Amino acid sequence: MTETPTLRSIDLPPAWEPATVEAELYRGWVDAGYFTADASSDKPPFTIVLPPPNVTGSLHMGHALNHTVMDALTRRRRMQGYEVLWLPGMDHAGIATQNVVERQLAGEGVSRHDLGREKFVERVWEWKAEYGGKILDQMKRLGDGVDWSRERFTMDEGLSRAVQTVFKRLFDDGLIYRAERIINWCPRCRTALSDIEVEHSDDDGELVSIRYGDGADAIVVATTRAETMLGDTAVAVHPDDERYRHLVGTEVELPLTGRRIPIVADEHVDPAFGTGAVKVTPAHDPNDFEIGRRHDLPSITVMDDSAVITTPGPFQGLDRFEARPAVVAALREAGRIVAEKRPYVHSVGHCSRCDTVVEPRLSLQWWVNVEPLARAAGDAVRDGRTQVHPPELAKRYFDWVDNMHDWTISRQLWWGHRIPVWYGPDDQVVCVGPDEQPPTGEGWRQDPDVLDTWFSSGLWPLSTLGWPDKTPDLAKFYPTSVLSTGYDILFFWVARMMMFGLYAGEDVQPFDHVYLHGLIRDAQGKKMSKSRGNVLDPLDWLDRFGADATRFTLARGANPGSDMALAEEWAAGSRNFCTKLWNASRFALMNGATTATAVPDRATLTDADRWILDSLDTLVSDVDTLFDGFQFAKLCDALYHFTWDLYCDWYLELAKVQIAEGGERADATRAVLGHVLDTVLRLLHPVTPFVTEVLWKSLTGGESLVVADWPKPAGAAADAAAAQRVEGVQRLVTEIRRFRADQGVKPGQRVSARLSGVDAAGLSAHTAAVTALARLTAPGEAFAPSAALEVPLAGGAVTVELDLSGTVDVAAERKRLGKDLSVAEKELAQCEAKLGNPKFTDKAPADVVDKIRARRDTAAAEITRIRGRLDALPAGGE
CATH class of the missing domain: 3.90.740.10 (Valyl/Leucyl/Isoleucyl-tRNA synthetase, editing domain)
Incomplete structure (x- = not known):
């Protein structure tokens, strides 16, 4: 029997405590400039402009999901060697912000009309400086790797210049007009x-x-x-x-x-x-x-x-x-x-x-003639310049852009981009561009209305990069790579950006890919609302479970275009996953896992080593394919399964046995152990950046995972025979463990056993691993098997004989099994009574009757199992 190797001390706390490290890690990333893009770089660009949250907003689950997706995309591309720009900013949110400030004034007994337009707008800017943008600080808690040096606001001077420019162009091209039409009127917001x-x-x-x-x-x-x-x-x-x-x-x-x-x-x-x-x-x-x-x-x-x-x-x-x-x-x-x-x-x-x-209400308003703009927006998707993910949602997009009505863009507000049109004393109408002086003199007045918020946010991919000027950022980072947003604003925002981007960007699409995720609902699939009391708060989750668990939960539920039913226990499960990763990494490090030594030639490695390396190669390829297809739920499931099931539950235990052998075998195993952990941490980093950063730096001593290289498949031919033998070990160990549990043997108790047929099954090299993982000991001279099981494997059956004498408290086991037998017999009697009653079988729905039959069959099988277990117990103990 192998002995546990001596564990070395490591510089990691015994438990993962995200609250103690997340803020400091994030500040370190920002201070190091990892998220700051370089327009002069010769790296290929990868650009995402953040859908600008309202300046009045706070982080909700929809934001948290979308930000997790965008952060994962940008972190991966950065590791792949792209020049990544994720540009943050906020929307001035005309109606919402004006309402907030008007309510504040009402509390002071003042109206905006008491202040007048100029003073009111000054008051809104003051509110924005003091209270606006708290969502940006909340983004930092989530781990958003945005370029804070390029933060923009839709009322910034540069963005205002872009808005005035495109309004003037549309006006001069006859695509903006003023007309009396029926509009939707809000009597409250007026x-x-x-x-x-x-x-x-x-x-x-x-x-x-x-x-x-x-x-x-x-x-x-x-x-x-x-x-x-x-x-x-x-x-x-x-x-x-x-x-x-x-x-x-x-x-x-x-x-x-x-x-x-x-x-x-x-x-x-x-x-x-x-x-x-x-x-x-x-x-x-x-x-x-x-x-x-x-x-x-x-x-x-x-x-x-x-x-x-x-x-x-x-x-x-x-x-x-x-x-x-x-x-x-x-x-x-x-x-x-x-x-x-x-x-x-x-x-x-x-x-x-x-x-x-x-x-x-019939009203005189400003309108955009959207027909030529919408046609161009539809063509860009039809000819593949912009791809919609999932593809089936492209139909919704076409339904909208192909049937779009003219867009009313004037708003009777004071907060927003003022319409750049002046009216003269003799009914003159003059539209003024950003580099032109408005007309002056008696009788001239500017249109009092402001533009719809979506007018300025429709220019977001262009205006944030410096358009209409030919800036280095615009040259490097436009068109943007991906727009990630909920399918619910496909019509609100996506279509408008496509129209304006193609019109102002000289037929260049504003983004290459549009990824549409679903809405977040509660565990029962209902829409979250305060009135229902089913709203889940991401800030609460960040406090309780940490950023990584919150992000992993959201990403694991993100199937393209599909709504997500979300429950708190999912976040708890993701926290457990982070804990599992932490504990497994500490175990690997204490057992000498290292990246300082290269993985030896495959010919010198064990079956377990080749199996885990081949499985890792498959994982790397799958994760790349799933990332490129925006399949976040599937890639998270693949990472979860490999990390928890293959690496933690199996390879670490097999590696422990191999390390105990010492010598070159141990050194090779430590190298494989470290290499696999290194790769897993890199693959997990885009979704769970904090815990992976701490573990990776402890493993490798490297600078940061943020700027580490993205893994690539090794490309070696997979060893199918090794995989088959490892799967045989897994099946054999699993069946022995199950048999032990059925016999009432405690999980940690060692049992004397003899294995037959191991050589024929091709597992002779794995006997030590099987005995260690199944908690078995070699049979002694007094070995007297009292139980046996046969496990069929691909190479032949293995027989396991066990000496269970002294391993089971027979009296306690008989008592426990007796109680279980009584419960099963009662269940069987109840089911048979129902099925024997024609009033039930004739009148109850067929599916209900089928369920009762299934319960009867399950109870009968359980009775057979328990009686067999009782018969197999040693005599006595009554």
Whole structure:
């Protein structure tokens, strides 16, 4: 029997305590300049621009997932020899930031109008300096390897220059125009919203059917927004609807108003929906607006920007939600209500910033003609210049860019990029570029609106690199390599960056790859929300489990395009993995694992050595393939399986036996042990940077894993025979361990045993390993086997005879097995009783009956196993 080798002391704490080292390690990386990119480098570039979080934001699980992905990508490329730029920054978040500061002012009893525009904007900048950007500090806790020297903000002078430049170009090219159209209006924020800033939910409402006109000429329409009828200017029906053909071209009286409105025929109307007739309110519905344009109908606005009724009469001054029941009551009194359905669940748009119900409203706004821009954005993906991962989500992208409506870009806010247009006293309109002087003189005024936040963030890949100037950064790092983001903002941000990037970047795509990850949900797959109480906080996880465990958990669940169900126990499991890696590394180091000595020629190595090296080669190749395919979940599973199962659970134990032999065998094993650990730490570093850095520096004495080389496969031909013999050892040891447990032998107790058939199975060189790992001792003169098992292997069966005398407390084992037998017999009786009852078997669902049958079979098998174990116990002990 081999003896445990003498362990050497190592300079590592006995336990991994991330909180004690993470901050210092991160500062060291930043101070060393590891994350600072060099535009003059001759290395190939790899660029990611951080999706800029809102200046008001805080790190949430979605951020943590995306940042983990981006950090893993950039750390790997840096190790592969690329000049890596991961550029950080923040978005000024127009509506969100203005709301925050306005709430702060309200607490002081002041409004922005009290301050005036200039003072208010100064106050926002003060807020930003004091409170904004806390998410950037939280990124450091996560380990983000961003280039802090290039941090940008969407309201920086350089980025403002880019925004003004592209606005001027679009304006001069006729792609920006001002027009009165239906927009999404938030009465709370008092600004226009683009379609993508509106979130829809199924809300309870009321569907009211109203009769317009009387007698044979009456026509019934249904609406969920009765108050808007005050602005109706027509009733529309489908031209092929026989029911109403005689009414087309006639007029009908609009109830409560005394106005007469026409009945028009329009193909937009669905004759199968409701009554087949719809009220037309061009100033308060986007579809009605288009009908109104086709039929030259007037547009009557009935609400102000606070959604208060302005139409003269009894409803004037009422909020829209007060006016709605009042209008219905008046219609009911007039005998005009045909039917009322409540609750009526329907889709309602809400402001994504404040959750106020959005009001469609006719308004004069600035628009981008997106058709040529969107077409170019679609072509860049179709021809492969930009690749979407996973590919199946490209269809969603095409669905959006191929059907995009013109984009309303003006916002009635004070915080943001001011629209660079001046109006003159004689109705002149002048758009001013960044190097041009605005017109001066009496009567000239600048447009009061600001640009949609997505307008400036759509330029992010270009503007952060210095565009419109031809900067070294732009020349080196554009186009960017990867955009990583959630699929939920594929339309919000990705399409806009593609449009602007191709337009301003002279048909060069802003990024080569778009990786779309899913959303994070709770363990039951439900969307996280504060109201449900199921929100998981990454900052809490960082405190409790450490950055590496948090990152590994997120990456291990990141399948491209798929949502992730996340549970706290997963983070605990990842922490256990980090602990396992730590303990295994300490064990390897104490057993002399080293990288100072090269791995000897393969011919001199053992089966176990060649097996682990071949497995390592496969791992390196697989991890590279999975990284390139953005398959983070699969690459984490591959790393986890190799590290825990192959290296920790098997090779370390086999190596321990080999080291105990001493001499050249021990030295070779220490070299293999160190080489494999070195490679594993390098492969794990992009996902778990902190624990791997500490362990790798202790193993190698190297400068830092951040700038270490990325592993490459050795390329040696795999030794299939060695792998088969090692697998035979694993199976044999596993079966002996299982048999010992079934016999009630304690895990640490040594048992005298004799092995037969080892030579025929090809495992004669592995006897020492089997006996050591299975806790066996060689049979003595008094060896009297009391139990035996046969293990079939590829080369032949191995018989193991064991002397269990004195190894089992027979009385205690009989008592334990007796209790287990009683439980199994009770389970069998209950199952048989159910299955013997026709009322159950005839009426219960088939899957329920099948489950009971499966439970019966399991219980019967357990009874057989326990009785066999009882029969095999030595006599006595009662």
